[in-house]
Amino acid sequence: MLLSYKQASYTGVRQCPSPQLQPWPLSRQAHVPKRRRTCIFTPAAAATQNIAKLQQEYGIAEHVQVVEGQGGLPKVVLSHSSGTKAEVYLYGGLVLSWKQPSGDEVLFTRPDAVFDKSKPISGGIPHCFPQFGPGKIQQHGFARNCDWEIASTSADLQPDERDPEVELVLTDSDFTRSIWPHPFKAAYSVSLHGDSLRTDLRIINTGDQAFDFTAALHSYFEVLDISKARIRGLKGLQYLDKTPDPNNPVEKKEEREVVSIDGPMDAVFLSPGDYVELDVGTGAAVSISSSGWEDVVVWNPWDAMPASYEKFCCVENGKIAKPVVLQPGSSWRATQELNVIILDTPDFVED
Numbered sequence: 001m002l003l004s005y006k007q008a009s010y011t012g013v014r015q016c017p018s019p020q021l022q023p024w025p026l027s028r029q030a031h032v033p034k035r036r037r038t039c040i041f042t043p044a045a046a047a048t049q050n051i052a053k054l055q056q057e058y059g060i061a062e063h064v065q066v067v068e069g070q071g072g073l074p075k076v077v078l079s080h081s082s083g084t085k086a087e088v089y090l091y092g093g094l095v096l097s098w099k100q101p102s103g104d105e106v107l108f109t110r111p112d113a114v115f116d117k118s119k120p121i122s123g124g125i126p127h128c129f130p131q132f133g134p135g136k137i138q139q140h141g142f143a144r145n146c147d148w149e150i151a152s153t154s155a156d157l158q159p160d161e162r163d164p165e166v167e168l169v170l171t172d173s174d175f176t177r178s179i180w181p182h183p184f185k186a187a188y189s190v191s192l193h194g195d196s197l198r199t200d201l202r203i204i205n206t207g208d209q210a211f212d213f214t215a216a217l218h219s220y221f222e223v224l225d226i227s228k229a230r231i232r233g234l235k236g237l238q239y240l241d242k243t244p245d246p247n248n249p250v251e252k253k254e255e256r257e258v259v260s261i262d263g264p265m266d267a268v269f270l271s272p273g274d275y276v277e278l279d280v281g282t283g284a285a286v287s288i289s290s291s292g293w294e295d296v297v298v299w300n301p302w303d304a305m306p307a308s309y310e311k312f313c314c315v316e317n318g319k320i321a322k323p324v325v326l327q328p329g330s331s332w333r334a335t336q337e338l339n340v341i342i343l344d345t346p347d348f349v350e351d
């Protein structure tokens, strides 16, 4: 939580235990001399070896590290000399954590998040692609439950400001084509620049037929208390209110300069400017600047998630209302930059 509201952090996150080494089948063990049985090779050991290989190939001293994350999943840790850190999981191509130099976490992981690939990781910045939803395929598409690959890593050569970056890619596979029959490449770079976190997503049509898609960065931000969170930058916008029924949204106009949340909220704001701001209630705010993304979703489930709704607010850059139509060989690009700002006059001051 920003500004050291450590009391707001969660301790109840359910995690899968790291995979343990399993013994070989007995028939095979019979051929293994006893003293060597600890050297068995298993899927878990293979995963660890794979992580070590990725680290060897893509690690950059002090700035980029590939290590084992929760549930034994590979994650890339970006460290900036300013003290900021980000963790990017290959599963889902997901930024799970972004910490300020103070150690304060900006993003939020739901307590029901799991790291065993049985479902997408519920927290951080999951992808919604190739469909935001609801729609013809699974809610929010498949990009959040696929393994992305590392394409490259870098750390800028300026001696004091080595901006670490990782680029991940996801391409169509038998699995993706069984859901959505189009050849594509998604290239997603995540980088730290001083105190800010930047993402750059490109979708490329690698097939010979046009396709359309919708997408979003389903960003979870930690707030002091949802009743104290405020969003600026939405005044005057038309929005699709999905709260009563996500399948039959009602179009409305936002009249408020400062949007507060006092019940379930699921709204797609149409064509905001390139900047919105989430005041997290501590005297700090997250500024969200973007290009290419055309809509902003604000989501809080309220008492449908009693264990966590008070502690997060999703503010999601998306391309939802008007799908992107991509011709063969063409591409679409959208960027997002998050910064933490200290507010001069917070709307709420602690009693």
Ligand SMILES: O=P(O)(O)OC[C@H]1O[C@H](O)[C@H](O)[C@@H](O)[C@@H]1O
Pocket: 139, 140, 218, 242, 246, 266, 267, 297, 298, 299, 314, 316
């Ligand atoms: O639970 P998930 O599949 O992650 O979706 C959680 C929520 O995401 C979005 O913000 C949608 O607008 C909501 O309609 C949806 O309920």
